[in-house]
Amino acid sequence: MDTKLLDKAIVFAVKVHEGAERKGKGFPYIVHPLEAVAIAATMTNDQELLAAAALHDTVEDSSITLKDIEREFGKRIAMLVEVESDIEFAGKSRAESWRLRKEEAIERLSAADNDAKIVALADKLSNIRAIYRDYQVIGDKVWDLFSVKDAASHEWHFRGLARALRSLHETFAYKEFEETVDKVFERS
Numbered sequence: 741m742d743t744k745l746l747d748k749a750i751v752f753a754v755k756v757h758e759g760a761e762r763k764g765k766g767f768p769y770i771v772h773p774l775e776a777v778a779i780a781a782t783m784t785n786d787q788e789l790l791a792a793a794a795l796h797d798t799v800e801d802s803s804i805t806l807k808d809i810e811r812e813f814g815k816r817i818a819m820l821v822e823v824e825s826d827i828e829f830a831g832k833s834r835a836e837s838w839r840l841r842k843e844e845a846i847e848r849l850s851a852a853d854n855d856a857k858i859v860a861l862a863d864k865l866s867n868i869r870a871i872y873r874d875y876q877v878i879g880d881k882v883w884d885l886f887s888v889k890d891a892a893s894h895e896w897h898f899r900g901l902a903r904a905l906r907s908l909h910e911t912f913a914y915k916e917f918e919e920t921v922d923k924v925f926e927r928s
Contacts, residue, residue: 749791750887756798766883772866773797783911792820792859799825823848823856826861835887842897849904859906865917868898888908895925
């Protein structure tokens, strides 16, 4: 198997996220993109999709641009990373624009092809797994880790993502995502 592209993407992501910590978790941020790669690999062996999973937060979390990603990894990977990147709203803080950004992301994912949805599901499953682990330990205090602290808002967001990603319902990753969302929001 030729993994040169994925290997390059992982090294690139490691450099971009160097020294960053995962939201107060006490471990390196790069663990999250690597988990996303592992999740995506349960759905595909497409090296471009796996590379996009490794790179999915590089534009959001650094000065790296989509043009940089395209130059280094090609147009398809840049487009996949773009689908995963939050849109910023001028004049609004991240907390003030949270709902707008999440609505836009859900809408964008709903219209996306399954390749983009695989990358997104890998990211979102990693996120909800982390929330669930924290929820098991600290309960509703988990929402204090976020800029938006209202559990109902997060439930709206994750259930919207589940609807947007439903075309992947036959994958183990989607089933785990849906089950974990239900566990976090105490519905079975």
